[in-house]
Amino acid sequence: GNSVTQMEGPVTLSEEAFLTINCTYTATGYPSLFWYVQYPGEGLQLLLKATKADDKGSNKGFEATYRKETTSFHLEKGSVQVSDSAVYFCALDDSGGGADGLTFGKGTHLIIQP
């Protein structure tokens, strides 16, 4: 079956530090890949996505590249801010049009200190 593995958190960084949150996946087909962010007290919001190999998703200074050879979709940001503190979820869709929905990782809690 499909699965998504994320690095354990919490990840604590200082403001303006470089961020990497690792995500690797297992899927039977050619999935689409997503990063969602959940700010405190809110629901999940789509941050970025990539639908095929070598695609790069980007939004709000965050980037992730779909690496088929390493089955990875690591999230990066060059300079984090306190407002980036949230839980980040990596997810995939391999449903092929079915209703299996997204397969999520467990989430990585990011804490940015001023």
Place this chain on the structure above:
Amino acid sequence: ETGVTQTPRHLVMGMTNKKSLKCEQHLGHNAMYWYKQSAKKPLELMFVYSLEERVENNSVPSRFSPECPNSSHLFLHLHTLQPEDSALYLCASSQDWREIAKNIQYFGAGTRLSVL
């Protein structure tokens, strides 16, 4: 504000209680979803509805009963829950339940449920 509103935000219930969670979307979407978010576990898809018809039931215990009276409203009726059902229950909607990469899901803030 994502356009998906869930009420109540917090709920505490005993194991013998009956309660309902409500979700309303103002986005004109045709598909709605219930997810369960437990600590240290991935989000679990519980139910999918498309135009008031259930599309998928992911082997959810019968003590959870969904209802979708119209495409804007989704309920989750709770009955005889167990303490391990304590979690954050998230509602989401999208234009269509197929082709997830094209039909982005918008999430509500969730209902934090505690079962005593």
